[in-house]
Amino acid sequence: MTSRDRDEAKEALRKFTRRQLMELDTCAHCALCTEKCPTYAESQVPNYAPGVRSSKTVRLYNKQFDLRARLLGSRPITEEDVADLADSAFNCTLCGRCMETCPFGFQTHELWVRVREVIRDLGGTPSKVLMLEEMLEESQNPYGLEPDMRLDWADYTDLEEIPEKDQADIAYFVGCTTAFKGANHEVAFAIASILNKLKENWTLLGEDEWCCGSPLLLAGDEHGVKKFAEHNVEALKSRGVKTVITGCAGCFRVFKWEYPKLLGYKPDFEVVHAVEFLRDKLASGELNPDPAKERVGYHDPCELARLGGVIDAPREALKYLASDYVELPESGMDVRCCGGGGLLQAVNNDLRMAIVNRRLGQARELGVEILTSGCPSCKLAFADGVRESDIEIEVLDVMELAARQLGLL
Secondary structure, three states, X not given: OOHHHHHHHHHHHOOOXXXXXXXXXXXXXXXXXXXXXXXXXXXXXHHXXXXXXXXXXXXXXXXXXXXXXXXXXXXXXXXHHHHHHHHHHHOOOOOOHHHHHOOOOOOHHHHHHHHHXXXXXXXXXXXXXXXXXXXXXHHOOOOOOOHHHOOHHHHHOOOOOOOOOOOOOXXXXXXXXXXXXXXXHHHHHHHHHHHHHOOOOEEOOHHHOOOOOHHHHHHOXXXXXXXXXXXHHHHHHOOOOOEXXXXXXXXXXXXXXXXXXXXXXXXXXXXXXXXXXXXXXXXXXXXXXXXXXXXXXXXXXXXXXXXOOOOHHHHHXXXXXXXXXXXXXXXXXXXXXXXXXXXXXXXXXXXXXXXHHHXXXXXXXXXXXXXXXXXXXXXXXXXXXXXXXXXXXXXXXXXXXXXXXXXXX
């Protein structure tokens, strides 16, 4: 390990705040959240447990900064050390359930993102995650597709009115996973059709819409995401947008909670998830659907509920959409992750599917016929699980169910 390597390692590890160092040290001596962790629960791999991740991080930090390092000099951080920590940090959905369980109230979601940032600085980011970063840099989306394909979903779904206005009150921020993944195209169609039915003054950003930047944050590239935040906010401000509607839980969380921190100010528009907008329009009587007769369940997206604060709105909307609604176990703030978050699919898809199947099993035990959610990543995860296991459950976004019951889909 050269002096330059030691300097770079120290610079990376200094990114931990004093509070985070205290949290890591305390977390390393506690295991109360372990059984709640979805990746550990399904894999039983000790390295994936939150406390083990903290312990490994503390060990790396101590190699550079503990008393022995100060007296005798720092010890080398090897590639194996970094790879071992990366294995723990990226086999995590960043669902925040350990945070909800933590008896000390530690902000573990923020902590694990910082661990990934340090791993990135130490050159240990998994190769498939680095590929996502490269595609975002080249194409402004994590799928490496051309920007002019962002509105292809409108052609595929035969949307009649595709507004791209210079000025509008509302902007529908579609999001990459909805715009580019065929399984989610009807989610975009549903939201657009409902906005058209209500005769709202709304617009799409078209090619001016870039990824919200969530994958970069999850990869530990906080510096890179700021460029995406600045671009999207400027695109919205230039159109005089007062309200941004997104159907993606990740986009919602990043726009509402991360952009103000990244930019140093709160953008001058309201950020609303589509289920909140829908709930308000149903409650006001502006939308009058025929309730579905099938048994409907709802899965809380981690980034919408636990990390985003939106729990009641989808349930209040579903009162108008379903005559037979059933609550899944482990829901709300304590929701069991579907496995679709944290870039886990890029790192360990088998583990993702094991987590998906556990959640689907809970729905099946309750006789759920339509499983809804408010996140395109959740929908993709459940759709993959249903297809793989040949389970007879229909997977729909809440907005798709609403459009169907309104006769729009």
